[in-house]
Each structure stands twice: as C-alpha cells, then as structure tokens.
Amino acid sequence: MKILKKVLLGIGVLLLILVFVVVGIILIDRSQTSYLNVDNNPAFAANTYLIKHANVVPMTADTVLRDQTVLIKEGMIAGIADEITDANATVIDAKGRYLSPGLIDMHVHVWDKYELGLYLANGVTTVRNLWGQPMHLRMKEAINRGEVVGPIFFTSGPKLTGPEYVGDDNLQLFSPGEASAKVAEYKERGYDFIKTYNGLTPELYDAILAKGKELEFDIVAHPSDKVPYSYHFRPEIITIEHAEDIVQQPLEYQLDTAKLDEVVDLYASHPNTALCPTLVVYYNIYRLLTEENVLNSEALNYMNPLIREVDSRAQYDRWAGTKANDSTIVDRIRDQHKFHLYVIKKLHERQVPLVAGTDAGIGVTPAGYSLHQELDFYTQAGMSNYEALQTATINPSRTHDFLGSQGSIEVGKVANLILTEGNPLEDLEVLRNPKIVLVRGRQLKRKTLGAFTQKARNRSNLLASALRYAEYLMIEK
The missing domain is CATH 3.20.20.140 (Metal-dependent hydrolases)
Structure with a gap:
C-alpha cells in the first residue's frame, strides 16, 4: 500500500509539473505576441480619421479619384468628397499618396x-x-x-x-x-x-x-x-x-x-x-x-x-x-x-x-x-x-x-485601407510596402x-504551436 501511495504521489507530482510547464509555455507565448494587443498600444484604439489629399483607388472602376478626402468614423467609411470637415476626427495628410x-x-x-x-x-x-x-x-x-x-x-x-x-x-x-x-x-x-x-x-x-x-x-x-x-x-x-x-x-x-x-x-x-x-x-x-x-x-x-x-x-x-x-x-x-x-x-x-x-x-x-x-x-x-x-x-x-x-x-x-507611395494600377509592387495600413479604421x-x-522573424514558439496542434488533435479527432 505504501508503494502504491508513493507511485500515485509521484504521478501526481509529475502531472502538476506538466501543468505548470504547459501554463508557462502558454503565458510566455501570449507575452511574446502582446505587441498586437490594443490595450498595450493606445494608438491602435483610435478608429475615426479624416484622410486628406488622397488619390483614391476605389476598385469600383478602373480609375483614380484625385485629391479626395475620406472620412472614417468608428472603423467605417462615412464620406468621400473633395472637402469634408469633422472636428472629432484626427487628420491624416496623405500628401498625394494612393489609397486603395x-x-x-x-x-x-x-x-x-x-x-x-x-x-x-x-x-x-x-x-x-x-x-x-x-x-x-x-x-x-x-x-x-x-x-x-x-x-x-x-x-x-x-x-x-x-x-x-x-x-x-x-x-x-x-x-x-x-x-x-x-x-x-x-x-x-x-x-x-x-x-x-x-x-x-x-x-x-x-x-x-x-x-x-x-x-x-x-x-x-x-x-x-x-x-x-x-x-x-x-x-x-x-x-x-x-x-x-x-x-x-x-x-x-x-x-x-x-x-x-x-x-x-x-x-x-x-x-x-x-x-x-x-x-x-x-x-x-x-x-x-x-x-x-x-x-x-x-x-x-x-x-x-x-x-x-x-x-x-x-x-x-x-x-x-x-x-x-x-x-x-x-x-x-x-x-x-x-x-x-x-x-x-x-x-x-x-x-x-x-x-x-x-x-x-x-x-x-x-x-x-x-x-x-x-x-x-x-x-x-x-x-x-x-x-x-x-x-x-x-x-x-x-x-x-x-x-x-x-x-x-x-x-x-x-475602413480596410492601404496608403502607398505609388499607384497600384500602374505598379502592383507598391503594395508590398504600404506607408499606412488601416484595418477597421485602426491606423498602423x-x-x-x-x-x-x-x-x-525566426520566432521561437515551436512548443506553443505544438500544444495548440495537440489541442486540435484531442478535440477534433
């Protein structure tokens, strides 16, 4: 009986260690990707902007709308015109760049x-x-x-x-x-x-x-x-x-x-x-x-x-x-x-x-x-x-x-938008290096x-990735 208790205790200790290791891997992985968290980056929270002097590539037609103002309110496109004013919107000066x-x-x-x-x-x-x-x-x-x-x-x-x-x-x-x-x-x-x-x-x-x-x-x-x-x-x-x-x-x-x-x-x-x-x-x-x-x-x-x-x-x-x-x-x-x-x-x-x-x-x-x-x-x-x-x-x-x-x-x-130096209708390569990206109106x-x-680049989350895949195999299989 004493031997059995020791074996069970040993198994329990090993399981506890395993739980701590798994939790540690998960917490480290979350910490390493916290740069994407909105709470850690107050600038990500804003989603109301007035983009001025943009050459707009609307993709509704093969055209460019020159020197436009685009109003973004709470992540949605609220206006497109030659001139728009909104005292509550932060201004982004596109400086003649292309918005697609x-x-x-x-x-x-x-x-x-x-x-x-x-x-x-x-x-x-x-x-x-x-x-x-x-x-x-x-x-x-x-x-x-x-x-x-x-x-x-x-x-x-x-x-x-x-x-x-x-x-x-x-x-x-x-x-x-x-x-x-x-x-x-x-x-x-x-x-x-x-x-x-x-x-x-x-x-x-x-x-x-x-x-x-x-x-x-x-x-x-x-x-x-x-x-x-x-x-x-x-x-x-x-x-x-x-x-x-x-x-x-x-x-x-x-x-x-x-x-x-x-x-x-x-x-x-x-x-x-x-x-x-x-x-x-x-x-x-x-x-x-x-x-x-x-x-x-x-x-x-x-x-x-x-x-x-x-x-x-x-x-x-x-x-x-x-x-x-x-x-x-x-x-x-x-x-x-x-x-x-x-x-x-x-x-x-x-x-x-x-x-x-x-x-x-x-x-x-x-x-x-x-x-x-x-x-x-x-x-x-x-x-x-x-x-x-x-x-x-x-x-x-x-x-x-x-x-x-x-x-x-x-x-x-x-308001999912890309601001580029050049016109993508003339050169798609400009899309590889956007000056600004907006996703749901959040400016990056x-x-x-x-x-x-x-x-x-060369991230070190192999163990965390393996744990997530193991979760998939256990739940779905």
Missing part, C-alpha cells in the same frame, strides 16, 4: 498571432482560413472584440473528408448522418463556413450540401476525386479551390487544351461559382525541386517554426526523393505551372470570377508576402493590374455575404508594420 482597399487572401493557414502582423505588414487586411482549429475561434473572437489588432478573420471548421482519406489534417466522415451533424456542430461552435476536402463520396457530399443549405452555411470546396469535377458547381459551394485540381481531375494530369475548354465552359455557365487558383503554392513545388537552399531562404524565416521543422522539411524531402527517381519531374512541374497561367487566361477571358488565394502557411509559402507573388502570376496570365487587384479586393466581396462590406472604397464599407504606420515583420 486592403487586400483579401482567400486561402490561408494561420498558425499563430505573429502571422496576423505579417499579413497586416503586407497590406492584407482580411484572411479566409481554410483549416479551422479551436485556436482560430479564439483568435477570431479576440480580433472581433477589438482586443487584438489583426486582419478581419474568417475560418472554416476542420476539413471534412471521407472514410478512405486518412490524415491528421482532416476529419474523416463515415455516414451521411455524421456528415450532417458535423456541419450543424461547426456552425454552432462559431466557424464561418465548411471546407470540404478530397475523398468525400457523393452520399457524404450530398448530406453536407443539404445541411449547409438548410442552415445557410457556406461551403468551400477542395475538389473531391470521389465525385465528378462538375459536381462541385452547386449553389451551396461558394468557391472551388486550386487551379492545379483542374489539371489533376478533369484533365487527368494532361495539359489538354481541348478538355480545358470544357472546364472553362463549365465555369462560365456557373457565374456564381468562383475559382481560388492558389498558383503560388504550386509554383513553390518548382522552387523545392530547383533551389537547394530553399529551406534556408529569408522568406522561410517568417514561417511558423513547427511548420518549418515538420511540413517544410517533409515537402522538401518528398520532392527531393521524387527528383532522384524521376528525371522528368522538374520539367513537368514547370510545364504545369505555365499551364496554370494559361488556365487563368482562358477563365479570365470568359469573365469567370477569380479570387486570390495563396495557401500560405504551409510548405514554403509564408504569410503575407505570398499574395503579392500570386497577383504577379495573374498579370503574367494576361490580366491588367486593375484586373489582378480585383481578385484580392472587389471580387471576394461578391462571394460570401460576410465579405460584402469589404473590397472597395465606398461609403458604408469597412510604416514603423509599426516593420516592427510586426521583425517580431515574426
């Missing part, structure tokens, strides 16, 4: 608060997170309550897949009843939409769509190979993800322009379904194959350390192994990337709605920076700067209802944005 809508990245994977600052530093004022976990609900709530400055945050629940698709990054479903129940559960818990994933059978998919329609709960589709590609053009599905899946599914890995024409016709005949291409994440496979030091590149210093150690390394090893056994892989990946540009060109010619997304946060695709490269690929595909910028501003606002108040500079819209100056970037 904040950017929207429609496909991201967020791993920590540091990435919130990285998005803002790159002019990204709204993100759509497509692999929801409990931490994302807390993150969204903190942003919405005004406790933390960050991009406006929307998140799916965990990715839903079928019984054959095993992996810790998705939730397997085994029956239509279970699928329907999960949709209802995720809406109740506060997720903003459902993300469907590869491996969903028609029966499971039908149940998800039916419950989504009943609850008015949007669906975002990573195409499933268990149903025809055409199945995904349902009114409940707001966007279809990944241009690469056009090649991999209906084109059966063939760069077939005739088959592509059929897919383009399909999109053109369903104008309420948008494609989120995520070209940059596929292009980064080419980088993994051709850049020996890609894992030591400067951009990787801004990746979450857990992802960098696990996913980035795993992807590098995977493609290095493929390259060692397949001498054609580099050319095939390069050629498919070029074909993706052709896909975008053909879809754009048919006025298919496109929304910019990056898949940032996985592999070697860092938060914030990657959206600018995504937009550059769209111009390579033949879009004008205005048309490319539409994919990250006005186009997303026409998808989900919850994005309707963003994406343009109009009275009644949320260049010095602050630079500090956000530096704080995220």
